[in-house]
Amino acid sequence: MDLAALQTLVDQSLVPKGPDSQWKEKITQKFKDLVQEEVSLASYTWIRLGGVAEVLAYPQTGESLSQLLSFCHEHQVPWQVLGRGSNVLIKDGGLEGLTLVLGKGLDSLEPLESLEDKLRVKVGAGLPLPQLVQWAVEQGAVGVPGLYGIPGTVGGAIRMNAGTRVAEVSDFLENLELIDREGQLHSVPAKRIKFDYRHAQLPQSGVIVSGTFAFKKGEIEKIRQEVQDYQKRRRETQPLDKPNLGSVFKNPPKHFAAELIEEVGLKGVRVGGARISDKHANFIINEGDATAKDVLALIGLAKDKVKEVFDIHLDLEVKVMGRDLESSKE
Numbered sequence: 001m002d003l004a005a006l007q008t009l010v011d012q013s014l015v016p017k018g019p020d021s022q023w024k025e026k027i028t029q030k031f032k033d034l035v036q037e038e039v040s041l042a043s044y045t046w047i048r049l050g051g052v053a054e055v056l057a058y059p060q061t062g063e064s065l066s067q068l069l070s071f072c073h074e075h076q077v078p079w080q081v082l083g084r085g086s087n088v089l090i091k092d093g094g095l096e097g098l099t100l101v102l103g104k105g106l107d108s109l110e111p112l113e114s115l116e117d118k119l120r121v122k123v124g125a126g127l128p129l130p131q132l133v134q135w136a137v138e139q140g141a142v143g144v145p146g147l148y149g150i151p152g153t154v155g156g157a158i159r160m161n162a163g164t165r166v167a168e169v170s171d172f173l174e175n176l177e178l179i180d181r182e183g184q185l186h187s188v189p190a191k192r193i194k195f196d197y198r199h200a201q202l203p204q205s206g207v208i209v210s211g212t213f214a215f216k217k218g219e220i221e222k223i224r225q226e227v228q229d230y231q232k233r234r235r236e237t238q239p240l241d242k243p244n245l246g247s248v249f250k251n252p253p254k255h256f257a258a259e260l261i262e263e264v265g266l267k268g269v270r271v272g273g274a275r276i277s278d279k280h281a282n283f284i285i286n287e288g289d290a291t292a293k294d295v296l297a298l299i300g301l302a303k304d305k306v307k308e309v310f311d312i313h314l315d316l317e318v319k320v321m322g323r324d325l326e327s328s329k330e
């Protein structure tokens with residue numbers, strides 16, 4: 001083979017092949033009870049907006065999740081995973097490929113050990129975090145009220161290292177199980193995961209299917225009281241009556257994003273159907289007919305103004321996913 005022919009072969013092998021053109025027919029045929037085409041994502045996100053998922057799957061067992069992931073691997077289909085969509089902004093052009101939603105069937109709660117001073121439990125990644133928190137509070141788990149009021153699933157909470165100033169998921173996680181891109185199950189001890197502020201760097205990419213948590217036990221009445229205090233504070237400070245994204249930006253070192261946004265005068269500002277909350281300036285709410293484009297315009301405005309006035313860069317806490325409406329029509 002001459003050099004030019006060899007170069008062409010190398011070049012071709014470098015070009016990403018993209019998904020098999022028949023993948024949608026094949027996936028709907030193979031997993032007909034689990035998948036649906038062209039599903040609006042508004043009902044899968046906390047802020048109630050976003051385009052459509054090309055194909056959406058709702059696997060209810062680790063085995064079906066593993067088969068779906070190995071299908072995507074074999075057919076080069078891009079995929080992403082959602083829990084309750086409480087920390088994502090999905091663009092108006094929706095999500096390409098396969099969107100996996102974890103919930104029912106992957107929401108078990110299995111107590112492993114309950115001694116006088118400690119408690120261990122294994123839960124499915126699709127279990128709502130508030131259910132784990134509620135259960136742990138009733139067992140007298142110390143520190144867990146710090147996670148009270150965080151919506152979403154256990155899987156999403158691990159991936160985001162969800163938490164507050166007083167507690168984070170990583171304080172209690174002992175181990176997780178993850179299914180990798182090829183459909184293989186791995187058990188990962190928490191000490192092999194690098195946890196940062198609202199982020200967990202997993203040793204390999206994939207979908208978290210379960211987590212094992214260990215808690216110290218304390219006085220139940222005191223813990224219940226702490227829950228009531230956190231509940232009251234959230235109600236007073238967060239716009240929980242409207243669909244929202246939670247905290248949009250991470251707090252920059254030594255600052256609070258909400259205070260910075262408020263100080264540049266953006267509290268209550270509206271673009272289209274989206275508004276920076278009057279109650280908490282790091283929350284963007286959907287007033288009914290917001291699009292992702294409206295929300296992104298507010299995000300851009302807050303970032304630019306805070307940079308201009310304070311020379312501080314605001315980093316997004318929410319994950320922006322998907323494509324713009326214009327590019328989805330090309």
Ligand SMILES: Cc1cc2nc3c(=O)[nH]c(=O)nc-3n(C[C@H](O)[C@H](O)[C@H](O)COP(=O)(O)OP(=O)(O)OC[C@H]3O[C@@H](n4cnc5c(N)ncnc54)[C@H](O)[C@@H]3O)c2cc1C
Nearest residue numbers: 082083084085086087152153155156157159162163208246
């Ligand atoms: C009103 C409100 C209050 C909030 N308060 C807090 C708070 O106090 N503290 C805080 O930390 N967060 C808070 N959040 C943000 C959000 O609730 C958390 O980040 C939550 O843990 C996200 O879980 P989810 O299941 O909704 O994940 P999603 O939003 O669906 O996904 C978030 C990210 O995790 C990935 N992911 C989801 N599931 C899995 C899985 N099984 N395996 C691998 N990756 C996965 C997704 O791909 C995405 O990248 C709040 C949000 C709202 C709406």
